[in-house]
Amino acid sequence: MAYLRSALKFLVIAALAVYGWLRVKLASEPILIILTYHRILPKHHPDREFEQPGMVTAPEVLRRHIHLMKSLGAIPIHLDEWLRLRASDRALPKLSVALTFDDGWKDNFQYAYPILKSENVPATVFLVTRLVDTNDVFWPEKVLKLLTSKPINEAGPEYQWLTPYLPNAQSNQSPLTLYQADQAINRLKSLDDATIMAHLSEASQRSPSSDASGDGRSILNRQELTEMASDDLVRYGAHTQHHFRLNRLDNPATLKREILGCLDDLNEFGTGIVPIFCYPNGDITAEGRKLVEDRYRAACTTKTGWNLGNRDPFDLHRFNLHDGNSGSARHLLATIGRGIL
Ligand SMILES: [Zn+2]
Numbered sequence: 131m132a133y134l135r136s137a138l139k140f141l142v143i144a145a146l147a148v149y150g151w152l153r154v155k156l157a158s159e160p161i162l163i164i165l166t167y168h169r170i171l172p173k174h175h176p177d178r179e180f181e182q183p184g185m186v187t188a189p190e191v192l193r194r195h196i197h198l199m200k201s202l203g204a205i206p207i208h209l210d211e212w213l214r215l216r217a218s219d220r221a222l223p224k225l226s227v228a229l230t231f232d233d234g235w236k237d238n239f240q241y242a243y244p245i246l247k248s249e250n251v252p253a254t255v256f257l258v259t260r261l262v263d264t265n266d267v268f269w270p271e272k273v274l275k276l277l278t279s280k281p282i283n284e285a286g287p288e289y290q291w292l293t294p295y296l297p298n299a300q301s302n303q304s305p306l307t308l309y310q311a312d313q314a315i316n317r318l319k320s321l322d323d324a325t326i327m328a329h330l331s332e333a334s335q336r337s338p339s340s341d342a343s344g345d346g347r348s349i350l351n352r353q354e355l356t357e358m359a360s361d362d363l364v365r366y367g368a369h370t371q372h373h374f375r376l377n378r379l380d381n382p383a384t385l386k387r388e389i390l391g392c393l394d395d396l397n398e399f400g401t402g403i404v405p406i407f408c409y410p411n412g413d414i415t416a417e418g419r420k421l422v423e424d425r426y427r428a429a430c431t432t433k434t435g436w437n438l439g440n441r442d443p444f445d446l447h448r449f450n451l452h453d454g455n456s457g458s459a460r461h462l463l464a465t466i467g468r469g470i471l
Pocket of ligand 1: 232233373410411
């Protein structure tokens with residue numbers, strides 16, 4: 131039975147890959163494919179133990195993606211240059227590929243940038259500006275570490291608020307598996323970010339040993355930003371100031387600050403800035419979108435698909451990639467094929 135299932139899976143992936151390849155090759159109008167990455171970490175990097183699997187791509191997989199896109203005839207292009215080209219009367223390449231990296235992880239500098247350089251491929255990194263130059267990290271990473279690194283004491287102050295989101299069979303109090311913790315994080319998304327962050331900071335005050343944020347820097351610093359922008363290969367877009375989901379804010383002033391203040395922060399960094407926004411978690415309200423349209427030239431979503439010449443610039447579609455959905459060239463083609471079904 132297991133054999134049959136894996137044979138079937140193989141066939142579905144092969145069919146989707148052929149479909150993706152054919153659609154790309156036979157397209158009659160210019161296409162922009164935007165690839166999305168988060169963290170780039172080698173196979174045995176210790177950070178992988180405390181990261182959601184859907185966030186991580188190995189360096190050799192990133193390189194494989196670039197090779198595949200080039201072999202399909204794709205022209206690597208800065209996202210803002212494609213937008214500028216589209217707005218002009220000049221012809222768009224038949225197939226363009228723009229790489230984007232969300233959140234601004236330090237590993238983008240360590241492991242992705244050398245590959246971008248050697249392959250001469252440009253990219254846009256969407257920064258969460260108030261995390262740059264800090265040792266802070268996003269709440270899912272803090273929760274993940276809390277749940278997977280040591281036995282869970284449900285009576286402990288750092289775990290009490292988390293209890294409703296843990297798996298029911300959590301009776302032996304052993305640490306959660308990465309998969310279980312990933313599911314708990316998805317359930318926690320029913321709370322707003324400020325509430326989760328308040329719980330985490332209260333827990334870390336009452337139980338300092340639970341504070342998972344301070345052990346080493348995970349986010350880019352200004353020096354790394356400057357170095358990556360120095361040869362114009364990497365440019366920086368906006369991903370808010372704190373990565374709050376923008377449809378979960380109750381205060382219009384916070385919405386404004388997260389969207390407009392982020393661009394002010396970028397301009398203050400002063401290097402390689404592009405006025406392109408990226409909605410955290412893909413979430414936005416009508417009011418938020420108006421603010422984005424006022425100050426930015428375009429915005430990236432979490433919607434899957436490619437972009438034809440008539441795509442709304444504030445609704446750019448992308449392919450979110452990680453080892454699990456694009457470890458091989460065949461898988462990447464299948465992921466593209468599935469996204470344009
Ligand atoms: Zn993000």
